[in-house]
Amino acid sequence: MKDHIYDVIIIGAGPIGLACSIQAQERNLKYLVIEKGCLVNSLFHYPTNMTFFSTSDRLEIGGVPFISHGVKPTRAEALEYYRRVKESRGLNVNTYELVLSINKNDEFFFISSNKALYKTYKVIISTGFFDYANLMNIPGEDLPKVKHYYDEPHPYAAEKIIVVGGGNSAVDVALETYRRGSQVTMILKKNNLDDGVKYWVRPDIENRINEGAIKAYFNSYLKEIRENEVIVQTPERLIVIENDFVLAMTGYHPDFAFLESCGINFRDDNSKIPLYDETTFETNIKGIYLAGVVCGGMDTGKWFIENSIYHAENIFEHISLKKE
Numbered sequence: 392m393k394d395h396i397y398d399v400i401i402i403g404a405g406p407i408g409l410a411c412s413i414q415a416q417e418r419n420l421k422y423l424v425i426e427k428g429c430l431v432n433s434l435f436h437y438p439t440n441m442t443f444f445s446t447s448d449r450l451e452i453g454g455v456p457f458i459s460h461g462v463k464p465t466r467a468e469a470l471e472y473y474r475r476v477k478e479s480r481g482l483n484v485n486t487y488e489l490v491l492s493i494n495k496n497d498e499f500f501f502i503s504s505n506k507a508l509y510k511t512y513k514v515i516i517s518t519g520f521f522d523y524a525n526l527m528n529i530p531g532e533d534l535p536k537v538k539h540y541y542d543e544p545h546p547y548a549a550e551k552i553i554v555v556g557g558g559n560s561a562v563d564v565a566l567e568t569y570r571r572g573s574q575v576t577m578i579l580k581k582n583n584l585d586d587g588v589k590y591w592v593r594p595d596i597e598n599r600i601n602e603g604a605i606k607a608y609f610n611s612y613l614k615e616i617r618e619n620e621v622i623v624q625t626p627e628r629l630i631v632i633e634n635d636f637v638l639a640m641t642g643y644h645p646d647f648a649f650l651e652s653c654g655i656n657f658r659d660d661n662s663k664i665p666l667y668d669e670t671t672f673e674t675n676i677k678g679i680y681l682a683g684v685v686c687g688g689m690d691t692g693k694w695f696i697e698n699s700i701y702h703a704e705n706i707f708e709h710i711s712l713k714k715e
Contacts, residue, residue: 396510397421399710400502403517404430404484406452406473406696407683410703411515412482413453418711423511424484425504431473433521434466438563439543441466444589449697453480493653493679500678513710516653517682520645520691527555527641531616537637544571551633553578553621555613556640558585562596564638569605576632577607578623587692613637645685653679657688664688671709672702680706 401411404426415422429435443450447457447464455476459468477484489505493514502509524539526532541564548571554564557579569575577600584596599605608625615622621634647663656666656675665688667674667681674681682702687693 395421396499396512397423398511399513399515400425400500400509400511401515401517402426402490402502403519403683403685404477404486405433405517405519405683406431406450407699407702408515408517409473409476409482409484410452410700411517411682411706412484413476413480414703414707416480416482418707420707420710422483423509424482425488425490425502425509426484426486427489429486430477430484431470433519434469434473436521436540437466438541438560438567439466440567441563443469445695445697447472452476452700455479490649495654495676495678513678513680515680515682515706516650516685518646518649519684520643520687523644523646524639525641525644527613527639529613529615531621532639534616534618534637536618536635537616537639539639539641541638541640544568544573547571547573547636547638549573550635552576553613553632553634553637554640555637556642557581557583557588558640558642559588559592560642561638561640562588562592564640565605566592566596566599568638569599575605576634577605578611578613579607579609580612582609643691644689645687645691650685655679655681662688662690664690670705672706673709680709682706 398420399415399422401408401424404424408424412422412424442463442465446462447459451457453476457472490502492503494501500511500514544567547568550573552568552573552575554561554577565575565577600607608623611623611625613621614624616637621632623630650665654676658664672680683699684691684694
């Protein structure tokens with residue numbers, strides 16, 4: 392076991408986890424950030440050509456300016472920015488270290504990882520959701536041709552592609568693969584595209600659908616995936632579509648099992664929203680806090696980087712009060 396006690400350990404080195412570490416640093420607290428992957432691991436796994444919704448200034452943390460070439464920064468610019476923040480602030484971050492459990496004994500928490508055992512007074516969980524895809528739970532979903540994560544369009548050039556979903560990820564995938572010569576069919580469970588589709592992209596996808604360049608089945612869902620085809624339930628009937636790849640942009644969710652293992656409770660509904668104080672972000676386990684998108688449960692569109700940065704300040708205002 393590490394022979395010293397931390398004031399706070401932060402699990403997750405995404406933008407909000409880093410914002411928490413900056414708050415700890417500015418308050419002269421002994422802290423550590425533990426990240427199971429690389430720095431801002433979720434952002435690293437975003438599609439290569441992704442552009443953010445927000446302008447760069449709204450993604451800033453720690454008073455470090457974020458200057459991008461365009462009005463809205465790219466994934467590559469964000470990776471470079473958060474790396475510079477970590478280096479310029481000298482933040483204490485352990486990457487490629489997986490937290491296995493959190494247990495409380497008297498006034499301390501014991502955090503066990505695949506590399507060490509730590510002792511701390513407070514814990515902040517800021518683990519995001521991108522590592523856990525929402526599965527369709529249909530026959531054939533485990534076939535190699537089914538992808539829940541999308542990187543770039545090149546591997547799908549000139550192939551027959553099924554894109555599942557009607558949100559931003561699905562729209563981006565459909566348009567990018569279509570422009571690489573793919574034969575693209577979208578399967579949407581609702582009767583329209585999601586309301587949150589980026590305003591500068593919506594006319595493009597709607598025009599492609601209306602002209603028939605991209606086929607779209609609304610109020611429909613995949614019933615089965617086979618080696619060379621898929622079965623789709625439309626409002627009228629079952630149809631069979633020849634297919635090479637299924638890109639299931641069905642969304643993602645936090646690691647609920649890990650939160651439950653910590654003793655964190657959830658709302659008594661299907662939202663899977665964990666119980667926490669909406670001002671301090673402390674959970675039902677005193678001393679464990681949540682920060683960022685993990686607070687949203689299944690509603691992963693509620694919290695973004697820009698509207699959850701303040702979680703870090705609220706949490707540390709509460710922690711500082713308790714230390715006095």
